[in-house]
Amino acid sequence: MRYTTITHRTVSGEARVYDDPGGWDEDTARPYFFLSYAHTPRAGTRGAGDPNHWVSKLYEDLCEAVLQLTDLPEGAPVGFMDQSMHQGTLWAKRLSQELATCRVFVPLYSPRYFNSLACGQEWYSFTQRPVYPERSTSERTSGIVPVLWVAMGNYQLPEVASQLQFNHSSFGPDYAAEGLYALMKLSYFRASYELAVHRLAKRIVDVAEETVIPVGRPLDFQSQPSAFKALAPTKQLRISVFSYRQSELPQERNPDYYGPRRIDWHPYQPQSARPLAEHAMRLAKQLGFHPSIHEFDQEVEEILSNREPAAPGLVLLDRWALRDEERREMVARFDRSNPPWVSVLEPWNTSDADCVEHDQPLFELSAKTLKSKRREAKPSFQEDAAGLATLEDFEDALPRAAMRAKYAFEDRSRSGQVRSGAPKPSLREAFGGEPGPWRPGTGRGEPGGQEAARYEDGPQSGAGPGGGEE
Template sequence: MNGPTGRSKGSARPYFFLSYAHTPRVNSRGVDPNHWVGRLFADLSEAILQITDIPAGDPIGFMDRSMHQGQKWAERLSWELANCRVFVPLYSPRYFKSEACGKEWHAFTRRSVYQRRPTAERATGIVPALWVSMDHYRLPRVASELQFSHDSFGADYAAEGLYALMKIDSYRSQYATAVLRLAQRIVDVADQTVIPIGQPLEFEAQPSAFEPPEPTDRVRISVYSYHSPELPPQRSASCYGEQRTDWQPFRPPSRRPLVEDAADVARGMGFQPTVHEFEDEAESLLTTDRATAPSVLLVDRWALLDSRRSETVRRVDRRNLAWLSVLEPWNREDQQCRDHERMLNEIGDTVLSTTRSGRQKPSLREEGSTGTPGSLDEFRGEMERAVMRASTAFEQQSNGRPVPAAPRRPRLGA
């Protein structure tokens, strides 16, 4: 019997199936971000080839290089999942939000796994790898229950993940070490277990193995912006809607409210986000000394032109609440933003003087982070850090420890 690839069912089986979340391009002209996963796949395949006696021409691994839907695509995935010897999920926040990755995990684990050695770890046939650090994310139950240690892969790998080790030249030797250790673990697990060839399943009909994490932690996201009737004459209505929470500063290419991206980031970190207009939160922010949840405020700098409403923002800013993180998304590609940047910077300096003052680099912020994301991709990274800052301060308050003043953010560098 032949599968979708033309190989017979009795032919050599690939050592591993690399399961990863496809990362979308930032724009149509950008480099394919999945290029780096492809490089990892090639390096891992070469390492396995070096430490085994796989005959030339036999498959080493499988990686889905396309995002094409359809019957042939689904049949190919099902065939590889039914035949591979080891399943290698590439952990990232995006991975555990991917329905396709959850289906791959589920399909692989429908196969029986038998241990050759009684001393081996509980057999699963799964060898996870860290694409990025997952320290601040809750793993789904199926992942958290795996008995797997990354210690032998190196401290920098555990702290940063493979993506950082690939991108930063000073980590080149650490990357080589991590890839070799991962290849050895794949081969060891393949040798220690017997996973009979399975029956290819109807891929699209499979459920995801990733149940939503328990949202035990909340985060409040508020938006200070305009709705369409409030806009000043200098500002186009294309980025605004009927509600102030409809603000879309990175349009195009993003055509959905920014707060939806913010909520997605928070959910990916294991939080339960709620979305509010700033005006609905203002009284609490002005009068409460003990917060009920960490908060993130998204500020549309254009809306600071409304002196009556911006006075409330100024008063909140002067309170310097540690559990409130402030972000000022700013689209570098927006011509109106560029044309009026100096004026809006000056207004922002006046209203957000506490937020913008000082040069001290907060301990939870990465080098080069400004709090003023200039693209949607930058915004998602800044949102993660904003949630972490607010959550850390909130936990300190809840545990009765002194809460430091909110960290000062560097001056706008966009």
């Protein structure tokens, strides 16, 4: 089982890792800042490094700089960041606790950030706490110190971000033009990076000392809306599972890989006992989707209908379930229809003794049933026809499959507009027309409260906890 990695950097330099949400002692020092960032998914190539390495490096440098500017006592937390994307109760409670206690919220601006449901939930949760100036003569601030992780150019910010009064040029011209990621990666900008980190740390300390943001009541993180509703469209991904309930299994199949619901299928045990659909949901959220989980049997008639599809889809197919003749015919009908906006992934655990024993006949059964889906896969998206043997294989394949479905769904929508006589949208229109130069606004909230955007109901899932970044 995987556990959540939650890191505090303390004055002594110790990285404290928590697997238990615990509580917050009122006598315990609060972290100066909460670093909020969009988790970048791992590249599909095997052996690729951690794409979030540079965020972790920034976090370490920022903690050191804040420490030099303060008189924090031994053992006091300097900062906080979530270094995992794992779901579950412990993860959500710890994140909620930190958002209710941190002194400053530091979001790393990037297009991925503003398309992340989890980042929008973090922003929203923090802004539910009231903020007061330290002195009556002080100018009130929001308690948010934004950072340009990448250069944003004319990117249209959501309302809650554009309202912040913040001058990024004060961190240096190279930072404002390139963003911190470029300054870190290129040795040419080393001095500019050190200047930007120093000024960012000073700004964090100044905001912490100039404002009073009381400890809040921890919220149910996974049920919170996103603060970015005004900008990000709802990008659904309907994840459907074709598998067995434990009660439906053939006699020779090991029940350890199944649960009371078909969506409980977890083929990669003992590597992971979490339902595969929850892994898929976590990865989909990293890609900016608002995913939901369903049984394939309940989805197939809608997919095969003549109605316009509501969203791209992803089918997680258990080859063992193809042995049910009636249900296999349902999959064959789906394959003959071959909706391009629905991708199929076939996990096949080669560490599972049953799968090893029945590998050839079930592979042939799958190939016979999924003729069209196998044939139509483009080379750049081609999955291993033998199946996804490990959880890592599955995690590498899912982003490609989800994006393939998304592109096909968008192509269908565009072609439908052209057929109906509507003009074909231009690239410029797709990105919001002709926006002017980006200038942070001067919007203010009511005294004693922080700005928060209105957001309608979030994604729904039929399979336990959701949430999580990215």
